[in-house]
Amino acid sequence: MNGKSHIESLLKQVTEIRLRHEEEARRTGENWNVFYAIGKTSYERELLHSYFISVLLNPKYPAGKGSIFLKFFLETLAEACEEQLDISVFCTGNVKIITEKNIGPITKDYESGGRIDIFIENGRQQIVIENKIYAEEQQNQLYRYHKKYPNAILFYLTLNGKEATKTGLKDLQPGQYICISYRYHILKWLEKCQQVTAGRSEFQLLDAAIRQYMGLISDLTGQGRIPKMTKEIVDVLSQNKESIESAYNIHSSYVQAQNKIVADRFLRPIETFVKNKYGQNIELKTRRKDSGVIVEFYLLVPDWKNIIIRFDNEDIKIDNETVLGIYGFGFKQEKMGDLEANKKISIAAAHLEPETQTRWWPFINRIDDYPFWERDTINSLFDNADTVIQYYQAKIIQLFALAEKLKSNGVEL
Secondary structure, rough: OOOOOOOOHHHHHHHHHHHHHHHHHHHHOOOOOOHHOOOHHHHHHHHHEEEEEEEEHHHOOOHHHHOOHHHHHHHHHHHOOOOOOOOOOOOOOOOOEEEEEOOOOOOOOOOOOEEEEEEEEEEOOOEEEOOOOOOOOOOOHHHHHHHOOOOOEEEEEEOOOOOOHHHOOOOOOHHHEEEHHHHHHHHHHHHHHHHOOOOOHHHHHHHHHHHHHHOOOHHHOOOOHHHHHHHHHHHHOOOHHHHHHHHHHHHHHHHHHHHHHHHHHHHHHHHHHHHHHHOOOEEEEEEEEOOOOOOEEEEOOOOOOOEEEEEEEEEEEEEOOOEEEEEEEEEEEHHOOOHHHHHHHHHHHOOOOEEEEOOOOOEEEEEOOOOOOOHHHHHHHHOOOOHHHHHHHHHHHHHHHHHEEEEHOOOOO
């Protein structure tokens, strides 16, 4: 079998596995996940994760199964930090699990204060967990927690176990905190918990909740929403040298394939719409990440000397929430030094009531639906492209109308 035939065969096998598991998920209701239905903002998402984990850990709750879930959790943490946590001496008899523990207001110099996402203590020992999924690190955040509880074991929990940045650490050293991940540590812990709940009628609802949460974590960490399906696909991909080589070729082509879908099914119709409605001389440009994936498109209007229309998957703070996906007016790169002109535009744009402004963006609103380029949005370009395109067309029409308001007020765009 030649390379092309093997890739086609592999894709066929994987597709058959996916369709079979998705059909089973539809039949059993597993494809409906309660965790996708709640917690829309970044802050709410992280609170959701912290609270759910804390409820499972807390022996006071029926879900906590006494202290067995906590014991499993401590075993998992002990693996991550080697000798720093000796679970044999960590008493769980009078343990307290506190979510969003308030350690005082954050001082102006960022030396103290804040809220600890998950705090575990037993009167003599403390475990501090900072939970970071989408939100940005706060100034000196881990440093402040370490300063408050210098003898506590400090964990930094992220989707894939990344290191904290200087923003949150100040002069805290790598050995003074431990990185753990949802991808490995939380999933491993949940698998242990499910060994207790699976197949037992008295734990039916609890088992379903854990299973759905595991599906969410698998999806967020790029492992697919259905762990059993992922395992079966891994078995197929790893069966021989030809399969893993074909899998590598597919993987290395993914970004190009995604960009082609976006260009053919989205950007080209958007460009045609803009040119037909607002002028053939308007240019649509894109920006890519280092990985090559398209992360922004913007419109250059010849008569506008200072600003452009931008759609970006950049994350930004709006009302103390990290928003993924924004659109609005951005300053042209070569105009960033023209502070006086930029100030006039920003002041005028503020009267249009944007959700927020920055030095680079005088007008910003969030993209609530179809943020690009999440997997569901890519799929929608096959199943429901007209709806996606119309959603973005409405935003473009809105921005051109706002630009006319600015011009009518004497602002030079």
